[in-house]
Amino acid sequence: MSYWNAFVANLEMHGQGTFFDPRLDNKTKYPVAAKARLGHKHDTDDQISAKLPALQFYQLAMPVPKPPANSFNSETAARGETIFNSKAKCASCHVPPLFTEPGWNLHTAEEIGIDDFQAKRSPDNRYRTAPLHALFDTQKIHKGGFYHDGRFATLPEVINHYDSALKLKLTEQEKNDLIEYLKSI
Numbered sequence: 067m068s069y070w071n072a073f074v075a076n077l078e079m080h081g082q083g084t085f086f087d088p089r090l091d092n093k094t095k096y097p098v099a100a101k102a103r104l105g106h107k108h109d110t111d112d113q114i115s116a117k118l119p120a121l122q123f124y125q126l127a128m129p130v131p132k133p134p135a136n137s138f139n140s141e142t143a144a145r146g147e148t149i150f151n152s153k154a155k156c157a158s159c160h161v162p163p164l165f166t167e168p169g170w171n172l173h174t175a176e177e178i179g180i181d182d183f184q185a186k187r188s189p190d191n192r193y194r195t196a197p198l199h200a201l202f203d204t205q206k207i208h209k210g211g212f213y214h215d216g217r218f219a220t221l222p223e224v225i226n227h228y229d230s231a232l233k234l235k236l237t238e239q240e241k242n243d244l245i246e247y248l249k250s251i
């Protein structure tokens with residue numbers, strides 16, 4: 067979050083500030099940024115840096131939306147939580163209660179069983195482990211669906227994808243339990 071706040075303020079909104087990321091020096095991948103030395107921005111009148119801590123504090127203070135009452139079955143969701151943390155191995159990347167990895171939360175396309183088309187545009191050629199909060203809302207917000215490009219329209223599609231890509235061999239009941247759990251977090 068702190069990275070993107072600085073990136074957007076400096077490079078997208080073109081504010082006066084300081085931004086450092088030597089990965090943008092890669093001439094083949096980022097010809098424009100490398101030429102303009104965007105990863106080494108040092109404006110004399112830095113209007114941004116002093117505002118970044120308060121911005122991040124505000125973002126962290128925003129409460130996670132809670133699923134509406136009766137929108138999921140709590141008994142089924144409780145069974146789903148066990149599967150999420152064990153057989154389905156979801157928690158190995160989506161670590162509760164953050165539902166992403168503390169640390170460098172990036173994975174190769176192969177690890178999640180998809181193509182690397184968009185990953186190749188990023189400095190580390192990887193996808194970020196999406197934090198799984200308020201998925202009941204995610205479906206409403208990104209009308210396109212789940213994953214960075216909305217390729218999976220529904221949660222059952224996401225689960226079926228992991229089931230085959232990671233060879234999980236989940237039963238229909240287990241898939242259903244997992245979906246109920248995802249709707250509850």
Ligand code: HEC
Pocket residue numbers: 150154155156157158159160172173177178193194195196197198201204211212213214215224225228229244248
């Ligand atoms: C190897 C690490 C890894 C494992 C294991 C994993 N995920 Fe993910 N997950 C990711 C990454 C990376 C993304 C982001 C993919 C993208 O944006 O294209 C993601 C995205 C998602 C999303 C989409 C969220 C959104 O807002 O679009 C859901 C839902 C999800 N995972 C659920 C699960 C479930 C359920 C399991 C277990 C069956 C699981 N994941 C196992 C790494 C993992």
